[in-house]
Amino acid sequence: MADRSVLVTGGTGGLGAAVTAVFVEAGWRVVAPQRHTPTPAADPGDNAPVRLVADLTDAADAARVAEVAAGDPAAPLRAVVNLVGGYASAGLVHETPVEEFDRMLALNLRPTHLVTRATLPHLVSAGGGAVVCVAARAALSPFPGVAGYVTAKAAVLAFAAAVAVEYKASGVRCNTVLPSVIDTPTNRAAMPDADHSRWVAPTEIASVIRFLASDESAPTSGAAVPVYGRA
DSSP states (O other), X not given: OOSSEEEETTTTSHHHHHHHHHHHHTTOEEEEEESXXXXXXXXXXXXXXXXXXXXXXXXXXXXXXXXXXXXXXXXXXXXXXXXXXXXXXXXXXXXXOHHHHHHHHXXXXXXXXXXXXXXXXXXXXXXXXXXXXXXXXXXXXXXTTBHHHHHHHHHHHHHHHHHHHHTGGGTEEEEEEEESSBOOHHHHHHOTTSOGGGSBOXXXXXXHHHHHHSGGGTTOOSOEEEEOTTO
């Protein structure tokens, strides 16, 4: 039986599936909320992820998911991985509708804030743990046409740094990974002529996230870890 739990948001996406798998393989109890009713696994196995439907832009749903993640006394919640987010290109700043700018903040920052906020008391009561957030290389090195996305990912980076400072004394660490282009089917379809060999694989990022969530990285908090591959 697993002796610790991890909450993985966005666990059905290209990166999320790899992150979920690496924690299951490592023996964690994994709670993986998703927006739509999950398809039952053909062979769920003994350590299948706990899946539930939730809208993580909603504070009540985020709190409910946190309760489920912390609901097994034999496997206390020790890690939270915030993967929910999205990308959009809407033109230069003066061309971008404010509604699109707000949408990027709501999609990338709001779930990270709500889920982290709801789970922090559980992590503290369990004696500490780790929060891992996902920003983007663009937060440090912007490119034209994506001001909303860049701003939202930079906000995630700043939010994670604030959590690291505020909860250090309680034994809760918070770190951020910054991918470049992730090698997913969606990105390959969008950029068929790119050199995909330079992109970073989801499994590579997942291994870094698992390390940051584990006791092996106990001295590390407040870090922004580049996971660029060769891009």
